[in-house]
Amino acid sequence: MAETKQNAPGSVAALVLGICSIVFSCGVVGLILGIIGLVQAKKANNAIQENPSLDGAGMAKAGKITSIIGIVFAALSLFYYVVFVLILGAAGSIAALSL
Numbered sequence: 001m002a003e004t005k006q007n008a009p010g011s012v013a014a015l016v017l018g019i020c021s022i023v024f025s026c027g028v029v030g031l032i033l034g035i036i037g038l039v040q041a042k043k044a045n046n047a048i049q050e051n052p053s054l055d056g057a058g059m060a061k062a063g064k065i066t067s068i069i070g071i072v073f074a075a076l077s078l079f080y081y082v083v084f085v086l087i088l089g090a091a092g093s094i095a096a097l098s099l
Contacts, residue, residue: 010041
């Protein structure tokens with residue numbers, strides 16, 4: 001009978017949080033989920049280095065990558081919203097001056 005390896009703690013969580021950070025990247029939620037996903041991926045990688053018999057290195061790596069992508073998308077989204085609000089504010093003040 002083949003022995004199944006146990007996943008490293010945090011490897012599945014890192015992958016799930018990374019995917020969720022991409023899905024919810026249109027706001028602050030994606031940024032928070034991405035950061036938590038990175039922490040979980042680091043925790044899983046440390047556990048794998050301490051105990052090489054643990055499985056889940058691929059999930060931890062995928063979680064790290066998807067978390068980074070989610071963080072980048074969320075940061076770009078927040079930057080877009082800030083610039084959009086500044087442009088609307090400037091346009092509103094210019095329109096108010098012309099009246």
